[in-house]
Amino acid sequence: MNDDKEPQGNPWIKSALIWAGVLVALLMVVTMFEGRSAGTVGTGIAYSDFRAKVQDNQVKEVAVAPDRITGVLANNQKFSTVPVNDPGLTTLLDDYGVKYSGQAEEQPSVWMILIYQSLPFLLILGIAFFVLRQMQKGGGASGAMGFGKSKAKLLTEKSGRVTFDDVAGIDEAREELQEIVEFLKDPGKFARLGGKIPKGALLVGSPGTGKTLLARAIAGEAGVPFFTISGSDFVEMFVGVGASRVRDMFEQAKKNAPCIVFIDEIDAVGRHRGAGLGNGNDEREQTLNQLLVEMDGFEANEGIIIIAATNRPDVLDPALLRPGRFDRQVVVPRPDIDGRVKILEVHMKKVPLAPDVDGRTIARGTPGFSGADLANLVNEAALMAARRGKRLVAMSEFEAAKDKVMMGAERRSMVMTEDEKKMTAYHEAGHAIVAVHEPASDPIHKATIIPRGRALGMVMRLPERDSYSYHRDKMYANLAVSMGGRVAEELIFGHDKVSSGASSDIQYATRLARDMVTQWGMSDKLGPLQYEEQQGETFLGYSQSQRVHMSNETAKAIDQEIRSIVETGYGRATDLLKKHETQLHLLANALLEYETLSGDEIKTLLDKGEITREDGTKIKPSSIPAVGTSIPRSGRRKGPFGDAAPQGA
Template structure:
């Protein structure tokens, strides 16, 4: 970036004072030399010796191989640099290095007053020697203070704890637009209406419509909230300020509230304007949730934000765009109309949106013609935009490791396995552990294959991946929004099938089913206590099994159900798990031969695809109830 001289002087005012001080010292040195020292002429050393022999030297000063002196009588001499004769009274010449005591004796014999100075007495030199340490100390102090001010929120080197850290979006830089954001058409339509409101408010106000105060983007992590805000900045064409909510909070009380005031002041000076606050839950959590009462720094910041958005003074021409994946922890006063008038929910993309996202992220990658992005989109349910971007990048890295010029289907499959099942570990298992792992994964596979309505098997492997020694990958055929009770009971049976297979074959169980038991117990607990899927407990929803996103509204979550109901829920949870285990045992006992075949194939191949599983079992997967 090019700065003009006046900009540099404005940002570095101490440079002006330093320059003035230097000019003053130079002028003082010149003046002192002119006032204290009369006009002195440089003569040759031979002329000096001639005047010494003639007895025409009254005094000399010897200083560092240089002689300054005064003649007894003014004499006209031919100077080296001049052609005409010049009347000389005060002179100067250089003393040869071989002259020493002999010259002193001759001067004393001629009764010349002698003065010896070890070092020249220069006012400028002494002034600089005296001032240099202080200049270094002052310069270092200024440097430290500027760094501290900038870190504590200063701007342009001035003390600025209260100044906002919101960054103004540069409209001249390359920008992201809605064309580069795949999916989310309804959300983009809502935001486009807000942008049009800012650009042409008369179009809306003539029928009485008011500009919204705030728009809250709600969605799981990685679904594209921040990317959508960047695209909104690119589409807006109005001043766009971006800030993270955590940047409001400092160790000094009142700094966050002051920064909120400064941010809105700057936005109002450039209205119409947009303000984007990322992760607003950092300051917008419910007040009174902790031990600090209502006077801690975070709650003061939230109070100021509430006041700026809809307080006593009107907030016109400024729209606040905020993003969070924790809407349940936000303060109700922040969510009410008049502050955040619109709540836009961004869900995980469906398969068509995933296909569009994959096309966007494959735009600048060398893809082989055989890669079927539509099939890949159907095989990645539940993945967000960030997951798909990571998938494409991992595929490119896999292709590079294999020294390929293009990304092919094998690279995409390896990248997907790495993300869904974990990276392969270089770990050598004993033959006994390999057999246990093979039967464990074969049990999962066979029960999932036999149960109608369960998710189909995509791949099964006994290669150690991630934290597991074996993995069974099940991929839904379509995106699910509802989970019927029968489907969830099947999931319980599939989760427990690995343990049942170990018990059936080895007449023993191992610790390999730890995660399976944890997942099955958690699923059964939610079925009973939250989803009303138990006939004995009935359609009752309790807080049991609920994962609280933060320790919050009360120091200890109260138990809102009786001990009798808790005992009944325990019995129902155990019944669900035991029935699922018996269902898995019945399927595996009936298909023991296929279980052995699957385990043998896994020991031999280590990884089986869906087609290979179908060839081993010998029939297509059952899709209808038995």
Template sequence: MAKNLVLWLVIAVVLFSVFQNFSETKPRDELSYSEFVHEVQDRQIKEIVVDGMYIRGIRQDGKSFSVVKPSLPDLELMDDLIENNVEVIGAKPEQTSLWQQLLVASFPILLFIAVFIFFMRQMQGGAGGRGGPMSFAKSKAKLLGEDQVKTTFADVAGVDEAKEEVQELVEYLRDPSKFQRLGGQIPRGVLMSGPPGTGKTLLAKAIAGEAKVPFFSISGSDFVEMFVGVGASRVRDMFDQAKKQSPCIIFIDEIDAVGRHRGGGHGGGHDEREQTLNQLLVEMDGFEGSEGVIVIAATNRPDVLDKALLRPGRFDRQVFVGLPDIRGREQILKVHMRKVPMDDKVQASIIGRGTPGFSGADLANLVNEAALFAARANKRLVTMEEFEKARDKILMGAERKSMVMSEKEKENTAYHEAGHAIVGRIVPEHDPVHKVSIIPRGRALGVTQFLPEEDKYSHSKRGLESNLCSLFGGRIAEEMTLGFDGVTTGASNDIERATNIARNMVTKWGLSEKLGPLHYGEDEGAYPGMGAPQYSGQTSNQIDEEVRSIIDATYAKAKQILEENRDILEAMKDALMEYETIDAEQVDDLMARRKVRPPRDWHNNDFGDFGGNSEKGGNSKTSDSKPSIGKPASEH
């Protein structure tokens, strides 16, 4: 109120001064001093007023005039004025108006009030009440108005089931009476979980954009500070703001930062994180209801959230936002392709089929990388060739063209990658080989890329053992060609991944006949890495023995495959030394012991080709495993 009074007072003074200036007498006609003397002598002047350096007066005909006095004194002027009957009037002191006197008198007081208001607002965090030294207890939630949220469901693709789950939230926010007539209550909170990059935040914005309601956005880590009680205060302040804007949506991203299980024993009875969680529980379903305020939260770790947070009345609806299938990937690509000039031959369906396991964020990055490749080549349109290059860069890393390798190092890398490819082509239920390259990419000296033919939803024991065989193919190829003393450290990543798969087969997936379908894990407690094994020392020895037996069996199988196909290993090594990169068709020639065809020219059907028909034993089974983005199936 004080700020408004000061503002209106300043506006009133300014307007009064402007009107007063407009009401003044119009400027008088200016005369030169010599003209003025002549008119005095001709008896044309009636009266004058001497005001400092100016002489103002009125002629006999009633017209006004003004004259600037010269710097030299005119001693005869007064005699001429008296002689010609000119009335001389002394200068009147300038009278200050009442408003001007009031403004001058009140200026120190107004200045003090303005300075006081400025410093108080700064202490409270500036114009928005944020960021000042006394604002640590204020909520850091960013408010987006009804017209600021431009995202709609048309911008969200590939998550049709999740959109259906939240559709009734939009209907409720638009017309609450539709549900209240039948006594129905809309969910107080919606928890969206799923892998990173699947569009959880985008879906929350789309809900606000469709419903045309205010949207509060905050991260879970913004609540917790080093001062005890700050997080709880911020929760209260956020809900107070939201109730004033209801109906509205509060979106809490990464809620696992504040919503983890309580009772870990860390931080004592006044653990800041637990106080914040307790206040959040009370605000979502306490004595004071939050009618019209819907809380949407997103997390990648729903398993670590406190049970009280997930009960009905709080987050009483959980929506899983998973990785898109082939149809979802096509829809997502079409959304992102609208912003990029595309060649007519670019087909989103082919690209979607060639990117299994990609999330929405990965596909957005794919389109962006393809556009960058086209820009570097000074092309006006993005073609399928750029998408192929972009996919290889995402899956295998950027080419390190400046890295110079010796012929011996290149030959060793060629043997290593050929070993991965040959074993991967022969073992059953393994993903087809897409490309084999000895061009350094990322941190790898060479890459063997496997791409699944379809989206996968499960793994069989046979398929996992085949993966182990192909992982050891590179090391075995080095051992066969260089001897055990010549084996390099290039297989370190393969050995690490193979050991993790074998241990998970025994301890988590129940794929060991000796130990059976039991889970041999660790009790993590409230914090990871703080738990202890849930099995005895004898069982631990049995686990180690079983893991070793799985590794030994798959290692021996891979070695047998390469010994039986030693000629293919040598031929593939020669092809890699000649072409540096070979594709699925060239691998087919090598496996059939035919002459290797040269690299083919690019054409638009290449993107959808995952290596042709696999000449492997066993049937290829679909499963739901996402290839590691940025981590090729095998790298040296």
């Protein structure tokens, strides 16, 4: 933090002006000396020419000095020459009637001597002062000598003012922080009842949920100085630098109180102490100790509110989380469907929309999206509309952008044989048919055999509403849907032609069955007991787990139950596809012909046997295809649920 009131401007321009001033001064001094000499010397000639001119009566008068002879020619032109050892010079001048006089050696003035001798020292001192000034400019942390200064920056409205109107979808978190703003504006309202301003608030949430946006909104609403810094800015290679920066940050904050200090990613400096890494005097622990003392030590920091953000609250030191330091822990969750609608409305204000755009439909199709994900979705839709040369962003662009974000870009350049396309179409049709006939399954949103990302095809299902827990019937339905693609391949192409495309289906089904048995107590044989415990945070959608101590018999029983549950889903998928084999052929042919079908089109196709699209095109594929006899084993196909996983699974 920098409290100095220095003039604003480009530092490179200031440096250039200073150096230009130094060069101009040097040029002036040199010019002064040269001009002085030039004014007294005149035109230089050789001594032999001087003697010749005397003998030719061309010299009017001369002045003889120990080191130089100057004079005037007959034509009044001044000249000068350097004398040599010539004892007969005066005799020569007398013989030819030249007027001559002696001249003492010119001595510079005292001031000129002082300037001449002190100029190098003044120049060295000026350069040294300028270098040191640049190294610790403003006493800040940008200079080499300012590494102990805080790197916190004062947030101004120049960077774009954000208010609570720009924060949507996280109403509870916004209300918690809005109260802090009201306290800063009118502390007497709370002080009358004995309330004290909170010293700190910790924002906890997944990446992209809007923690930093909330902090900027506080800055925009409060009307008080707002300093922002990252936790990693405290930690340096040198021991004690981080603690010095913490002290400097709070000193500057006291000068600007009441104010707010926002520390982003505080887990970089606030991790557990004494974890066995390093010793008690390492840099990070000293920095944390200084932060703890400054936040709640012997010296009170009235009017300074600390707001910190992290997505790893489990690694923070307990002393940092206690009341008196962080009085409030505000959870910033991923938004629900209503929150997503509000977030989309905020971002859609910045783009021109077509009349057919429905924010709730988009929100329903994006479960689990954070605020940053939704902002990216709107931006992708706008970019797609611009590429297509449109003036308005229509619903088709939002659907295409959603597919691109969730499933990856289309790979239409990928060359697939007809047999591979047919295998993919039946695989996806198997997922879709089982999903349609499983009552507890989420409805189908879209089915496609266009390769996207690493998937050769995909069936996307969307829940009717946000789900915060799963029921047993839905889990068994999801298991059956995940096995639908594998079962369809086996029924249509035979046991020997089953492909590796169901690898992600099997992976999902095994993981779901394991959680049902070991964590959720959904095995009648093993009972409602926990056999595995979570280890650490979720990483890339997978949570590490470790089995608790158990006997070999129990471990064997767990494996048997997992296999039994997966095989139950496999059996349910087999029964449904055998019962509705005609619909399987119908849907597979439709996918082969039109590549992508919406959920409503699939439902209409299965009910009426044909579809009439918006452009009047009728889809009426044949129900029984001519299956080739030489269908090769297809490549690995991935997708949600092995190309049909429900969102949020």
